[in-house]
Amino acid sequence: MKTNITELVQGVGGLVTLPDVFIRINQLVENPNSTISEIAKTIGQDPSFTVRLLRVANSSFYGLSSSIDTVSKAVSVIGTSQIRSLALATSVASSFDGLPNTLVSMEHFWRHSLYCALVARILAKQVRRCDPDAVFTAALLHDIGELVIFNRLPQQAKDALLLVLDSADELPIYQAERQIMGFDHAQVGGELSRQWKLPPMLEECIEFHHDIQSAQRFPREVTLVHIANILALMAEIHTLDPDDVSPIDPQAWEAVGLKSDEVSEVIEATVAEAQEEIADAEKLFLGK
Amino acid sequence: MAISPSFRLPLALPGFEHIKRAWNEAHATYAARLNPGEYYVTKNDEGIYTTLGSCISACIRDRVNGIGGMNHFMLPASVGEGGWKAAGLGASTRYGNFAMEHLINEIMKNGGRRQNLEVKLFGGGRIIANMTDVGLRNIEFARDYVATEGLRVTSEDVGDVFPRMVVYFPSTGKVRVKRLRSLHNNTIAEQETKYLHTIEDKPVSGDIELF
Numbered sequence: 001m002k003t004n005i006t007e008l009v010q011g012v013g014g015l016v017t018l019p020d021v022f023i024r025i026n027q028l029v030e031n032p033n034s035t036i037s038e039i040a041k042t043i044g045q046d047p048s049f050t051v052r053l054l055r056v057a058n059s060s061f062y063g064l065s066s067s068i069d070t071v072s073k074a075v076s077v078i079g080t081s082q083i084r085s086l087a088l089a090t091s092v093a094s095s096f097d098g099l100p101n102t103l104v105s106m107e108h109f110w111r112h113s114l115y116c117a118l119v120a121r122i123l124a125k126q127v128r129r130c131d132p133d134a135v136f137t138a139a140l141l142h143d144i145g146e147l148v149i150f151n152r153l154p155q156q157a158k159d160a161l162l163l164v165l166d167s168a169d170e171l172p173i174y175q176a177e178r179q180i181m182g183f184d185h186a187q188v189g190g191e192l193s194r195q196w197k198l199p200p201m202l203e204e205c206i207e208f209h210h211d212i213q214s215a216q217r218f219p220r221e222v223t224l225v226h227i228a229n230i231l232a233l234m235a236e237i238h239t240l241d242p243d244d245v246s247p248i249d250p251q252a253w254e255a256v257g258l259k260s261d262e263v264s265e266v267i268e269a270t271v272a273e274a275q276e277e278i279a280d281a282e283k284l285f286l287g288k
Numbered sequence: 289m290a291i292s293p294s295f296r297l298p299l300a301l302p303g304f305e306h307i308k309r310a311w312n313e314a315h316a317t318y319a320a321r322l323n324p325g326e327y328y329v330t331k332n333d334e335g336i337y338t339t340l341g342s343c344i345s346a347c348i349r350d351r352v353n354g355i356g357g358m359n360h361f362m363l364p365a366s367v368g369e370g371g372w373k374a375a376g377l378g379a380s381t382r383y384g385n386f387a388m389e390h391l392i393n394e395i396m397k398n399g400g401r402r403q404n405l406e407v408k409l410f411g412g413g414r415i416i417a418n419m420t421d422v423g424l425r426n427i428e429f430a431r432d433y434v435a436t437e438g439l440r441v442t443s444e445d446v447g448d449v450f451p452r453m454v455v456y457f458p459s460t461g462k463v464r465v466k467r468l469r470s471l472h473n474n475t476i477a478e479q480e481t482k483y484l485h486t487i488e489d490k491p492v493s494g495d496i497e498l499f
Contacts, residue, residue, distance in 0.1 A: 108470035161475045166321060168337045169453045169466055170314045237450055237467035244466055 005183050009191045012148050015098040018196050019091035021046045022084070026199075029084045039080055040072040043087075052090040053083070056284050061277075082133040089117070089137045092144075093286050101150035103157055109147065110286050111278070113140050115232035118274040118281055120224050123231075126266070127256045130221055138205035139225045139232075140285070141198075145189030145206070149177070156181050172246045174210045186210050212249050223255045235271045235278070242267075298332035301398060309334070315455065315464075322360045324483035327387065329357030329394040330458055337455040339468065340411030341476040342423035343483075344430045344446070347408040348391055348439075349458040350400035356458025357395055361387035362426050362480065364487050383487055384429045392437070407434050409444040410454045410465055415473045423447060451476045 024042050028034040043050055050071055057068040057078060068074045075083055093110050100106075120139035124132040150157045160176040167176075174184035190207025198206075201218045205225040208215045215222035226249060233245040242248070253263050297309060297318055304320075307328045312319040312335060319335035320328045324343055328336050336358040338345055349356020363380040396402065409430050412423035427446045434441055443463070445452065450467040457463070468476070 103474050104471055105474070108473060112470065158475060161472060165339050165453070165472065165475070166310075168312060168314065168319065168455055169468060170312070173471065233469050236469055239467065 005188055005191045008152055008188060009148060009195055011152055012099060012192075013195070015151075016096055016147075018198075019088065019095050021049045021091060022087040025084050025087045029080050036075050036080065037072060039083065040070075040075045043071045043075070043083070049087060049091065052284070053086060056086060056090065059284055060280065061284060078133075081131065085131075085133040085137040089133075089140050090285055092141060096144070096147050099147050099151045101147065101154060101157075103150045103154065103161065104146075109143070111282065112232055112236055113143055114281055114285060115235045115274055115278060116140070116142055116225070116228045117285075118277050119231045119235065119270055120228035122270050122273050123224050123228060123256070123266075127220075127224070127258065130224060134199075134201060135205075135221055135224050135228075138202045138221060139228050141189070141193075141202060142206055142209045142225050142229060143185060143189065144192060145185035145187065148188050148192060149181070149185050153181065172210070184210065212252060212255070220256060223249075223252050227252050227256065231267060231271055232274070234267070235274045238275075240264075240268055240271060298330075298334055301329055301331065301394075303394070304328050304330070312337075312455075315457075317457075319455065322358060324360050324362070324480050325387075325487065327357060327359035327391050327394075329355070329391065329398060331355050331398060333457075333459045335455050335457050337453065339472070339476050339479075340452045340454060341413055341415040341473070341480050342411070342426060343480055344409060344411040344426040345454055345456075346388060346391060346430060346434075347410070347454070347456040347458075347463060348395060348405055349461055350395060350404040351406045351461060352401070352404045353399060354459040354461075355395055355398050355400045356456075356461075357391055358454075358456050358458075359387045359391040362422065362484065363429055364484060381429060384426075384433065388430070388433050388437075405439055406442045406461065407439050408456075408461075408463055409434070409441055409446055410452055410463075412446040413448055413450050413452065415449065415451050416477050417449075 025039060028039050028042060043053060053071065053074055054068060057064065057074045062078065064077060068077060117136045117140035121132045121136040124130040124135040160173060160180045163176040163179065164171050164173050174186060177184040186207055186209055190203060193203035193206050201221055204215050204218045205222050208222045209225045209229055212219065212223050212226045230245050230248045234240060237244065253260060258266060300307065307320045307326060309318050309320045315335055317333065317335050319337050322328055322336060322338035338358065338360045343360055343362040345358050345360045347358045361384060363384050412427035414421050414423050424447065431441065445465045451472050453466040453468055455464040
């Protein structure tokens, strides 16, 4: 099966590529000798990202008290690593335009992903020890393998969706995919992350969001994305009843340091906050 | 593997043998799976389930003896130049009447009594954004029909933008409605569109005997 996933992902190589601005910023952030002004200069060379960055920096998303009017100010206030996350988050959706499909509208796909990202960020701020911006980007990308499957294997992808409906929505989609194809969208997303050489934290969150026990290096972040995915579904279908959505791994809450008696309160507050933020976030991150 | 008698597929009522049924682990019972345009009536302790986009399902049962069933239909509409538009009103409501009457008549034929009937309505979601609200037409039709027949809607979950999964147990009246995530919108819309084409091509004919 391993080769199948590899070939599948290689097949989309020319159709979807990482945003240039992310690649350039990533190189600088990875290089311990680079300076803030070098990073700011690189950003300044991409007018479209510059606009998006300043818009996000001055939005309620950061809620900063002073206004951020230059790129170098944005880089020093927000942080270089966070800027790298933003570079990916604000441009990744449009890089998948080259991978169309008929099974899900891009609008619906990215809305779910963005809900997941907002929820993950809110939770990351609460549980600490996770970088909220990095987790945001990881969550935004968690289902990218789905877009590969929908584009490359439309018939099997449709069969998997029908299997879910035939099960009266009891069978989770990733399990239906495993039954039909022998692998699931999380594994495909993990392979795409490797071919793209995404930071390892993103790769683990994407690959293991349905299989948190397999996370090796970033179990906390992976678990946050796993929980966020389910809470995003609750936000999407306007429910607070856990029975209405796929189950959260029983060990997940404890793994991120939340006690079981806090859970329902956290769910309610987080879902509500994400629902409040979604419209603005769509403009900031998914707007063309 | 030996199966205990209570886990054997219960006999379907005459005329419903073709409806697909399977064991449902979550509800620990057999359940009939309705496609658009189908209906199913049972006297057994079993479930009936379907997925709804802009289609409507009426769940009707005799609350005293537990005989009941579910249908799944929509009023025909045709694609005109300006997008979706209603077919002639007479022709389209004829199809809705047909779906409702068949369900009610089968329940009564199998021992249900009209004064004991309770009705639950589900579906009619607006799952495709840039389309006339066909779901709303279906909801209005179903409510009108039930009112005209002097029946009572005891619960409903209709409209809004979600597709739904409905699982109904006529013997108890219990119903489980789950809103489905938007990942399923296109698949469900495609099934319903396919069904719509079959009813547009095949107008309802013949009289229905009313009890």
